[in-house]
Amino acid sequence: MKQIYLDHASTTPVRPEVVGAMLPYFTEQFGNPSSIYPLGQDASDAVADARAVLAGIIGAAPREVYFTSGGTESDNWAIKGFARANASKGRHIVTSAIEHHAVLHTCEALEKEGFEVTYVPVDEHGLVRPEDFAAAMRPDTILASIMFANNEIGTIEPVAELAAIAHEHGVVFHTDAVQAFAHEPIDVKAMGIDMLSASSHKIYGPKGVGLLYIRKGVKVQNFIDGGQQERGRRGSTENVPGIVGFAKAAELAQADMGPERDRQRELRDHAIRRILDEIPSAKLNGSWESRLANNVNFSFEFIEGEGMLLQLAARGICVSSGSACTSGSLDPSHVLLAIGLPHEIAHGSLRMTLGRDTTREDVDFAIDSLKTTLANLRMMSPLYEDFQQGKVASVIEQLKADGFPYAN
Template sequence: MRQIYLDHASTTPVRPEVVEAMAPYFTEHFGNPSSIYPLGQEASDAVAAARESLASLIGATPREIFFSSGGTESDNWALKGFARANATKGRHIITSAIEHHAVLHTCEALEREGFEVTYLPVDEHGLVSVEDFKAAIRPDTILASIMFANNEIGTIEPIRELAAAAHEASVAFHTDAVQAFGHEPIDVNELGIDMLSASSHKIYGPKGVGLLYVRRGVKLQNLLDGGQQERGRRGSTENVPGIVGFARAAELAAEEIVPERDRQLALRDHAIRRILEEIPSAKLNGSWESRLANNVNFSFEFIEGEGMLLQLATRGICVSSGSACTSGSLDPSHVLLAIGLPHEIAHGSLRMTLGRDTTREDVDFAVDSLKATLQNLRMMSPLYEDFQQGKVESVIERFKADGFPYAN
């Protein structure tokens, strides 16, 4: 059976060039980077080269890059490490209602430690208002964490403006850039970012490795205590093959970022237009203009998301109904609820995220399969039958009546 993978926001296959770069560090160059003999120094040099390469891609210095086990650890380290190290200056943090759970649950943990957190609302496109952000800043605000791009609906936030507003009030600014790193050009100095989280496996690198950029001078407590790895900031023997693979994946992504973004953008818009034109009671979630080039997220009325995913899987289509980290939950997406969708619509959501190997033929096959799947599911829905008979009102029709531009 033909298989089409459209869940690249969840994870990506490791590129052959990355596997090739990693391979020697599993075998002949297997030394511990903390060892002083040549075998260990070979590994140490590889880590240093990877750190320098990754730093250069975001306009940082090597000493501002710290390796982690992935985006979740980096988010935890940034928020907990900064809050605890700077608690004497204030105990108020600002974030948004649509952050990844790595940020939201970390903020909840900090609240249990006595910190106060403001969860900013977003508009119907998932955008944080700069004015709302400014209004939320208090004399005791020490940190703001706003994601670069949302993992579910793909909305890209106004990071430059938010960071500038934070700095005007002497507030540090962190961004979870896991979905944007390697897909959107990022210069931490130009954007005014003080801390940034990124992950390898979203850019065709290995799982289990990420980074935290920390601007020089930012005070941060350790999250992991132990040895003197990462200049004494993170105990644990470095994942040398993973770090080497991460750097190689990022280098390749940087070389292709503009043409690949443009190619995926054309495929994305083709998919969006087809769905809006050919599938009734469909709503595009998130901003069309300020959106990751590979992200397509829709809600469909009169169906349930899990059934849709299972039927698409039988047709060889790999997609999701939200973030991979919440796929086991029966609750509707907190992101979709935050942008104003009622529960019954939020439950019928679909996320397709394109990748390097996605073709127009793949997209068309996926949309054709989606049309057939929705028709099958709706034929079994008593609500859809009532809608056709005029007994119930369409929620998406109300979106259209309210002038919402991305509803069919």
């Protein structure tokens, strides 16, 4: 059975060129970068070269880039590290209601330490409104963390505008750019970003490595003590193969970002139009205009997401429902609830995220399979039978009447 992988927001396969770049650092160039002999210095040079490549992609200085184990650690370090280092200046943090759990759970942990957190709402597209963001600022606000692009519905936030508002209030601005890094153009200086999190395995690099950009002058506590690695900021022997692979993956992604983004955007729009035209009781979640090029997220009425995923998986189609990191949960997505969807619609969500190898044929096969799957599931739904007999109303039709966009 052919497998069609449409879950690239969850993780990506490692590109052959990346594997090739990494292999020597598992074998003949295995040295510890902290060692002073040539074998160690060769590894140290490789880490330095990778740091320069990754810094250049976001317009940062190499000394402002620190390597971590991934996006979750980077988010934790940025938020906890900054909050604890600057608690004497204030104990209030601003974030959004649709952040990744790496940010939300970190903020909840800080609330237990006595910090206060304001969770700014979003509109029906998942966009943080600048006026709401500005209204959340207080004299004791020290940090704002707003994601660059949402991992579930793909909405790209107005990061530069939000960062400018934060700076007007003397607030440091962090963004979780895990879904956007090397997929969207990012210039931390031009956009006013003070800290940024990114991860390798979202861009066809290895798992277990990420980065945190910390603008020079931003005070952040060390996150891992125990050594002088990362200029004394994060102990632990560097993951040299992973770091080399991360840089190679980012370099490759940067080289063809524009054409690949345009190609995926065309496939994305083709998928969205087919679903809206051919599948009843469907709603596109998130902004169509301000959206990651590879993201398609729909809610379907009269079905449960789990049954939909299982039937699609049986046809060889890999997709997700809700957040990739919590897809085992039966709770509805906090992102979909935050954009105003009722529970019964949020439960029936599907996320397809396209990749470098995704073809139009793959997309069409997936949508044809989705149509069959939904028809099968709805045939078994007593609620759908009641709807056909006019005994219950369509929630999506009501949402459409209330002005929600992109509903069929």
